[in-house]
Amino acid sequence: MNTFQKRHSHPNTLAAILLGIILIVLSGCKYMLKEDTATEFLNSKTFKNEKDEKLYFLRQDDQVIQLRGLSFNMDQFSAQIVQEGQAKEHMYPVMFKNNKRVNMSETPKEVVDYIYLNIIADLSHYTHGDSVRFHYNDVESVDWIEKRMDGGALIATGVTYAAVCGIFALADGGGSSSPPSRKPSNQPSTSSSCPYVYTQNGNAFIFEGEMYSGSVFKNLERHDYLPLIRIPDNVDTCTIRIQNEQDEVEYTDVVRLMAVAHPVHEKVLVDQYGNPATVANELRPASAQTSMWNNILDKISSQDKSYYAFNELDADEQSLFLTFDTRNLANDPYLIISGKNSQFAEAVVESYYSMFGNKFNTWRKRASRKSPAERLQVIRDSGLPLSVYIRKDDQWQFIDAVRMFGPKSEREMLVRLPEGAANGDQVEIKLACAFHFWELNKVSLGIPGKAQLNTTCLSPIGMEPDLPGASRLLGDEDNAYFIMNKGDHITLNFALPGKKEGVRQTLFLHAKGYYVPIHQLERKPEIAQLKRFSNPKYFSRYSREKYLQLLWPFKIQATD
Numbered sequence: 001m002n003t004f005q006k007r008h009s010h011p012n013t014l015a016a017i018l019l020g021i022i023l024i025v026l027s028g029c030k031y032m033l034k035e036d037t038a039t040e041f042l043n044s045k046t047f048k049n050e051k052d053e054k055l056y057f058l059r060q061d062d063q064v065i066q067l068r069g070l071s072f073n074m075d076q077f078s079a080q081i082v083q084e085g086q087a088k089e090h091m092y093p094v095m096f097k098n099n100k101r102v103n104m105s106e107t108p109k110e111v112v113d114y115i116y117l118n119i120i121a122d123l124s125h126y127t128h129g130d131s132v133r134f135h136y137n138d139v140e141s142v143d144w145i146e147k148r149m150d151g152g153a154l155i156a157t158g159v160t161y162a163a164v165c166g167i168f169a170l171a172d173g174g175g176s177s178s179p180p181s182r183k184p185s186n187q188p189s190t191s192s193s194c195p196y197v198y199t200q201n202g203n204a205f206i207f208e209g210e211m212y213s214g215s216v217f218k219n220l221e222r223h224d225y226l227p228l229i230r231i232p233d234n235v236d237t238c239t240i241r242i243q244n245e246q247d248e249v250e251y252t253d254v255v256r257l258m259a260v261a262h263p264v265h266e267k268v269l270v271d272q273y274g275n276p277a278t279v280a281n282e283l284r285p286a287s288a289q290t291s292m293w294n295n296i297l298d299k300i301s302s303q304d305k306s307y308y309a310f311n312e313l314d315a316d317e318q319s320l321f322l323t324f325d326t327r328n329l330a331n332d333p334y335l336i337i338s339g340k341n342s343q344f345a346e347a348v349v350e351s352y353y354s355m356f357g358n359k360f361n362t363w364r365k366r367a368s369r370k371s372p373a374e375r376l377q378v379i380r381d382s383g384l385p386l387s388v389y390i391r392k393d394d395q396w397q398f399i400d401a402v403r404m405f406g407p408k409s410e411r412e413m414l415v416r417l418p419e420g421a422a423n424g425d426q427v428e429i430k431l432a433c434a435f436h437f438w439e440l441n442k443v444s445l446g447i448p449g450k451a452q453l454n455t456t457c458l459s460p461i462g463m464e465p466d467l468p469g470a471s472r473l474l475g476d477e478d479n480a481y482f483i484m485n486k487g488d489h490i491t492l493n494f495a496l497p498g499k500k501e502g503v504r505q506t507l508f509l510h511a512k513g514y515y516v517p518i519h520q521l522e523r524k525p526e527i528a529q530l531k532r533f534s535n536p537k538y539f540s541r542y543s544r545e546k547y548l549q550l551l552w553p554f555k556i557q558a559t560d
Contacts, residue, residue, distance in 0.1 A: 076136065077135075195210065219375040237495050242511075244488050282336065291320075316540075358523065437543065458494050
């Protein structure tokens with residue numbers, strides 16, 4: 001029997017819960033293990049507690065250093081190193097090495113919390129007495145063991161970044177971050193995202209990404225091309241599951257599989273219009289500066305786990321300026337963007353939706369009457385897409401607006417530059433969006449390959465459940481939609497083309513559709529606040545205000 005594994009949540013959550021139950025019965029431990037993000041950690045009572053009854057550590061793989069005086073200012077942590085280079089097994093014994101199992105019998109009685117900040121950095125060069133500073137985005141996750149003063153048992157839990165929605169609810173006057181029921185309530189849904197896509201790998205369905213993210217309402221319907229990177233190379237068929245996991249109704253017009261055959265030494269990417277291209281090599285930027293003249297070249301030059309998040313508190317406009325040295329380029333390059341939307345952006349959109357209260361459906365119908373061009377322009381002006389510009393004749397010329405990828409998984413996409421863009425010593429690119437709406441991992445120029453592409457478009461050979469008319473609804477672009485409510489899913493099987501030696505096959509899921517969020521709120525709309533959004537530029541300012549509210553408990557100083 002197949003298991004359904006969500007890769008965008010902690011893959012061992014169920015196992016951890018079962019382990020916790022076993023340990024409750026066997027040991028009656030007095031500690032609680034939590035696994036959080038930097039945002040959740042900063043908002044926690046544990047961090048805000050000023051008592052010196054906790055030990056802080058930085059950890060990267062098997063490197064661990066102990067910290068003293070951990071503080072947070074603007075968007076950076078700072079501390080002093082106390083000890084380095086060893087795992088401190090008497091403090092973090094079995095859990096650190098063996099699947100996070102806990103045995104804390106040798107813990108000093110005066111210590112309450114052991115907090116491990118899992119960081120994306122090499123810690124080997126730090127020594128005792130050094131001061132260390134690291135960015136908020138460099139903290140991949142936070143593990144802490146919290147002492148239960150009431151003698152309770154171990155509880156293992158997994159928490160996602162989506163808890164920031166709960167933080168917003170509290171800032172707006174109370175509420176809960178727990179998933180809502182289908183009944184009317186005064187809280188918005190946890191998130192309104194888009195169809196989730198899983199591919200079968202062995203006996204598990206592995207999360208791949210989201211389709212047509214941000215295409216709320218019919219007039220924002222679009223085609224999307226999701227790279228499928230988790231399907232094994234040695235299979236003749238592939239199985240894809242599409243599932244609605246949110247409070248929304250999803251309308252899908254087309255689902256096809258696009259198989260692109262190409263040389264093994266080149267990779268294939270598509271633009272957002274479905275046009276594939278080979279990339280033989282990539283050119284990293286010569287410089288990368290933010291709106292506030294911060295150099296982030298190292299952060300966006302390689303595909304690692306370090307992101308630039310467009311969240312400079314002192315900048316009204318969130319932009320990234322890139323320069324590429326093109327003196328040795330023979331052909332027009334492509335711009336390659338690797339990243340995703342932030343979970344924070346999703347929470348901001350949800351907070352905006354909740355302002356409509358019991359008039360949400362009225363607003364939705366009115367917004368849906370606009371033409372697709374009008375509605376798309378509003379979305380672009382609001383900064384939700386990632387706008388791409390090129391400098392020409394000392395002015396920024398708009399190229400395209402990259403539609404949203406979704407926050408659950410990273411995607412790599414190609415943007416075509418104007419013909420002759422590289423006919424000079426350098427190319428200057430500007431990327432802009434609303435505050436903290438995008439997280440960029442890498443930006444580069446792609447050098448085109450010379451090989452011919454062989455593209456095959458495939459329709460499913462089978463599906464489950466085998467619903468009457470589903471093949472017809474998903475097969476043609478005819479505005480006849482396959483409709484999924486929350487909890488619905490469909491599993492599609494595809495036969496892959498035969499492979500030749502020396503040829504690689506890259507797969508993209510081509511889908512077209514849109515979705516409609518469900519909000520059943522009883523409270524009255526916030527008219528005064530909503531009027532401020534008549535200027536689309538206010539969306540970025542609102543996101544920044546929400547971010548500052550989130551950081552307010554830590555007394556962050558920022559100019560307005």
